[in-house]
Amino acid sequence: MAASGGRSLSAGRRTQGGNSVETTGHSADYSASLLVATLWAPILALPPILFLIGLNAWIWGPSRILSWVADVTTGSRTSDPGLLLWLLVVLVAVVLHEFLHGLGWALCSHRPVRSVVEFGVRWRALTPFARCKAEVPLKVYRAGTVLPALLLGLLPATAGLITGDGRALAFGSLMILAAGGDLLVLWLVRSVPGDRLAQDHPTRVGCYILDPPASEP
Numbered sequence: 603m604a605a606s607g608g609r610s611l612s613a614g615r616r617t618q619g620g621n622s623v624e625t626t627g628h629s630a631d632y633s634a635s636l637l638v639a640t641l642w643a644p645i646l647a648l649p650p651i652l653f654l655i656g657l658n659a660w661i662w663g664p665s666r667i668l669s670w671v672a673d674v675t676t677g678s679r680t681s682d683p684g685l686l687l688w689l690l691v692v693l694v695a696v697v698l699h700e701f702l703h704g705l706g707w708a709l710c711s712h713r714p715v716r717s718v719v720e721f722g723v724r725w726r727a728l729t730p731f732a733r734c735k736a737e738v739p740l741k742v743y744r745a746g747t748v749l750p751a752l753l754l755g756l757l758p759a760t761a762g763l764i765t766g767d768g769r770a771l772a773f774g775s776l777m778i779l780a781a782g783g784d785l786l787v788l789w790l791v792r793s794v795p796g797d798r799l800a801q802d803h804p805t806r807v808g809c810y811i812l813d814p815p816a817s818e819p
């Protein structure tokens with residue numbers, strides 16, 4: 603899979619660190635369509651999830667997580683919150699996922715959230731979204747993009763592995779799956795240096811990488 607690789611002409615001036623700078627006006631398109639992203643997201647999320655589940659089976663035995671899933675879906679274990687509360691937790695986590703994107707972009711660019719991030723809801727799909735509306739160095743864009751996968755996915759899953767709590771591992775795995783589109787974005791820009799400026803794509807999954815200012819060597 604490769605980035606769409608298209609090049610386009612953008613505005614001749616842009617704001618960088620509060621200053622407007624001359625640019626060559628070109629950008630390279632590192633984005634995928636929503637359909638491609640929907641197909642690739644679970645494929646990219648699956649290897650880390652299978653690795654975590656395999657590690658869990660190796661440490662705690664293969665039956666542990668399966669028995670918990672069976673218990674929670676049938677509601678047969680009174681100490682577990684049940685399927686409805688579980689769904690509520692996932693719903694809150696989906697909103698938190700977008701918030702963490704915004705927080706990551708704002709914190710890493712040392713700018714106020716409002717000047718960097720646009721939060722909203724795609725009503726057709728009934729999903730919240732966070733968009734990096736400022737041009738930021740790619741390393742900042744990467745950090746904000748990966749933050750939900752780390753904090754909502756890898757962190758609880760690792761805690762589940764250490765403690766043997768199937769709920770934490772299942773939740774973490776689900777959140778890694780939800781971050782599949784973010785993993786796709788990271789994959790698309792994998793060969794781009796971190797100091798290049800990135801601009802979130804307004805409609806597709808991914809970003810534009812802006813050419814360096816004309817004055818730079």
Ligand SMILES: [Zn+2]
Nearest residue numbers: 703750781784
């Ligand atoms: Zn995301």
